Amino acid sequence: MRASDKAYQALLDDIVNGALAPGVALAEVEQSARLGVSRTPLREALSQLRKDGLIEQQRGRGLTVTQISLDDIVELYELRQPLEQQAAKLAAQRGSSQIFAQLAAEFRNADRLIEGGDSGIRAYYALNERLDRAIEDAIESPYLVAALKSLHLHLARIRRLSRRDTARLKAAAIETLVIIEAIVDRNPELAASATQVHMQQSLRNSLETARSLQVTERVA
Amino acid sequence: MRASDKAYQALLDDIVNGALAPGVALAEVEQSARLGVSRTPLREALSQLRKDGLIEQQRGRGLTVTQISLDDIVELYELRQPLEQQAAKLAAQRGSSQIFAQLAAEFRNADRLIEGGDSGIRAYYALNERLDRAIEDAIESPYLVAALKSLHLHLARIRRLSRRDTARLKAAAIETLVIIEAIVDRNPELAASATQVHMQQSLRNSLETARSLQVTERVA
DNA sequence: GTTATTTGTTGTGTATACAATAACTTTGCT
DNA sequence: AGCAAAGTTATTGTATACACAACAAATAAC
Numbered sequence: 073m074r075a076s077d078k079a080y081q082a083l084l085d086d087i088v089n090g091a092l093a094p095g096v097a098l099a100e101v102e103q104s105a106r107l108g109v110s111r112t113p114l115r116e117a118l119s120q121l122r123k124d125g126l127i128e129q130q131r132g133r134g135l136t137v138t139q140i141s142l143d144d145i146v147e148l149y150e151l152r153q154p155l156e157q158q159a160a161k162l163a164a165q166r167g168s169s170q171i172f173a174q175l176a177a178e179f180r181n182a183d184r185l186i187e188g189g190d191s192g193i194r195a196y197y198a199l200n201e202r203l204d205r206a207i208e209d210a211i212e213s214p215y216l217v218a219a220l221k222s223l224h225l226h227l228a229r230i231r232r233l234s235r236r237d238t239a240r241l242k243a244a245a246i247e248t249l250v251i252i253e254a255i256v257d258r259n260p261e262l263a264a265s266a267t268q269v270h271m272q273q274s275l276r277n278s279l280e281t282a283r284s285l286q287v288t289e290r291v292a
Numbered sequence: 293m294r295a296s297d298k299a300y301q302a303l304l305d306d307i308v309n310g311a312l313a314p315g316v317a318l319a320e321v322e323q324s325a326r327l328g329v330s331r332t333p334l335r336e337a338l339s340q341l342r343k344d345g346l347i348e349q350q351r352g353r354g355l356t357v358t359q360i361s362l363d364d365i366v367e368l369y370e371l372r373q374p375l376e377q378q379a380a381k382l383a384a385q386r387g388s389s390q391i392f393a394q395l396a397a398e399f400r401n402a403d404r405l406i407e408g409g410d411s412g413i414r415a416y417y418a419l420n421e422r423l424d425r426a427i428e429d430a431i432e433s434p435y436l437v438a439a440l441k442s443l444h445l446h447l448a449r450i451r452r453l454s455r456r457d458t459a460r461l462k463a464a465a466i467e468t469l470v471i472i473e474a475i476v477d478r479n480p481e482l483a484a485s486a487t488q489v490h491m492q493q494s495l496r497n498s499l500e501t502a503r504s505l506q507v508t509e510r511v512a
Numbered sequence: 513g514t515t516a517t518t519t520g521t522t523g524t525g526t527a528t529a530c531a532a533t534a535a536c537t538t539t540g541c542t
Numbered sequence: 543a544g545c546a547a548a549g550t551t552a553t554t555g556t557a558t559a560c561a562c563a564a565c566a567a568a569t570a571a572c
Contacts, residue, residue, distance in 0.1 A: 075526065100554070110527045112332065115555090119336050123343045125438060134553070150382065151435040154374035162370065215364075215371040215446065218345060219439050226435065295556065319523070330557045335525090354523070 076113035080120050083107075087126050087137055088228045094139040098127060124225055140229055142282055148226055149275045155220055156271060159207050160263040164255045167210035175203050176252045182245035186238050196241065203248070210255075233281050240277045247273060296333035300340050303327075307346050307357055308448045314359040318347060344445055360449055362502055368446055369495045375440055376491060379427050380483040384475045387430035395423055396472045402465035406458050416461065423468070430475075450498060460497050467493060 083103070086092040104114040118135060121127045130136040163172075178199055185196040204224065208217045247270040254263035303323070306312040324334040338355060341347045350356045383392075398419055405416040424444065428437045467490040474483035 099552095101552095111554095112526055112528090116336065116339050119339060120343060123340060125435070147433040148435050150378065150431075150433045151439055154378040155439075158370065158374040211370075213367040213370045215345070215368050215443070219371055219375075219442070222439070223435070321523075331524095332556055332558090 074113065075109040076116040079103075079107050079109050079114050080117035083117055083121060084124075084126070084225075087121070088225070090229075090232060092137050094137050096137045097130070097133050098135045098137070100134075124222065126225070142279060142286075145230055145275070145278050145282060148223070148230070149271060149278075152223055152227065153268070153271045155216070155223055157264045157267045158216060159211055159220060160251055160255065160267040161260040162211040162213065162216070163207045164258055164260040164263040166212065167206070167255050169256050169258065171206055171210075172252050172255045175199075175206060176249060176256060179203075179245055179249045179252060182249075183242055186241045186245065193236070193241070196245070200248070203252070207255075230278060230282070233278060233285060237277070237281060240281075244270070244274065244277075294333065295329040296336040299323075299327050299329050299334050300337035303337055303341055304344075304346070304445075307341070308445070310449075310452060312357050314357050316357045317350070317353050318355045318357070320354075344442065346445070360446075362499065362506070365450055365495070365498050365502060368443070368450070369491060369498075372443055372447065373488070373491045375436070375443055377484045377487045378436060379431055379440060380471055380475065380487040381480040382431040382433065382436070383427045384478055384480040384483040386432065387426070387475050389476050389478065391426055391430075392472050392475045395419075395426060396469060396476060399423075399465055399469040399472060402469075403462055406461045406465065413456075413461070416465070420468070423472070427475075450502070457497070457501060460501075464490070464494065464497075 083092070083098075092098070098118065100111050100114060100118070103118075104111045107114065118127065122129070122135070126138055127135045128138050182196060182199070185192040185199070188195070204220075208220060211217065247266065250266040251263055251270060254260075254266050303312070303318075312318070318338065320331050320334060320338070323338075324331045327334065338347065342349070342355070346358055347355045348358050402416060402419070405412040405419070408415070424440075428440060431437065467486065470486040471483055471490060474480075474486050
């Protein structure tokens, strides 16, 4: 593995899981020392992350991890909604019913995972990622897939907000199941509508939890 | 301007306008000599272009300009359709009627530009770019705007195909005018539908001209 | 004559050194 | 005491050098 790829992956993980919090400045020498690579591959990693929109040039302070505000959540969903809708539509047209039937079966058991504490939640997230992969494989449209991947990068950052809300996770699992079943039935229009519903609910929930988190942070 | 930005812009232009044709290999030393920058900033530019999807790592032969096939056109529109539809919808909700009314007036005169030979066509393309800018400004949704910009990068490559087809350009201008008028009237649903129509027609035309071009190339 | 191994060349990946720019601090003047 | 200007320091941007890997070609051996 190339040093630049290693640095990119490490920084990406740190940003997504919050180890590098929004607003943190990334000095080149500091980070290259921390990650054990020289400045050249580190800079390549940084330039990739800037293209991803995860870091930005801050006047004077060098590169900093981008902030995520309530506005960002709304704006992110303004991209997510049409993309996921199109993805679901195309998956319903082209996907292998068998693969999605299998995923549907697993989502019917999602409640057990969600109630299964830390490891269960992780397994549920892994299941969601497998669904995303299956959809990407099904649509076979590289440009759309690339846009989806970039989107999911940002979504992963805000997803940290709503984790541990088991009631919401269960509701989301049911909404997702409807989408999958529409794909299995090769019903693009239903898949799109079900996605629309899921998006709307997810956005509402993300905003609520984000709002309450902001309040508690202020109090703390 | 940084050397890496300069190299990026130069390579981008060369790829979009076809000076660097699909399949051409980009050796680092060669390109750094050609563009008058050293390998370090050139590599940064290349890594950006790879993220854009304009060049790709080819087994053994290094980096090459990505091919554009008929399949690519269809796949590109599978991303374009939902993105432009969403953009038009949001522009209709949030755009300044005044700005778009001005653009509508200019599009009503589009025929004169399209018939105005080389410089007229260029002016027509410039007008289209101003429209894209106005829409991006209106929606104020950075994630969607970023996705649109990436999309337009690839569209610019295939747009070279349908230029000089004045009949199609005139028809496209009328379709675009309908979209703009819907934005002026603050009618998101109509804007979305008009965009849908425009996308469908553009795709059909792009495929036809691409198909005929491929044939003539084979013959030649 | 064919195949395998070795050597040479080309090109990428990484590191380091040097140059330029921007920010902060200190000093001097008002 | 406050503001401005200049110098110093830190950090980014660029260039170059070196190392390693891959591919090709040539020679030698079977």
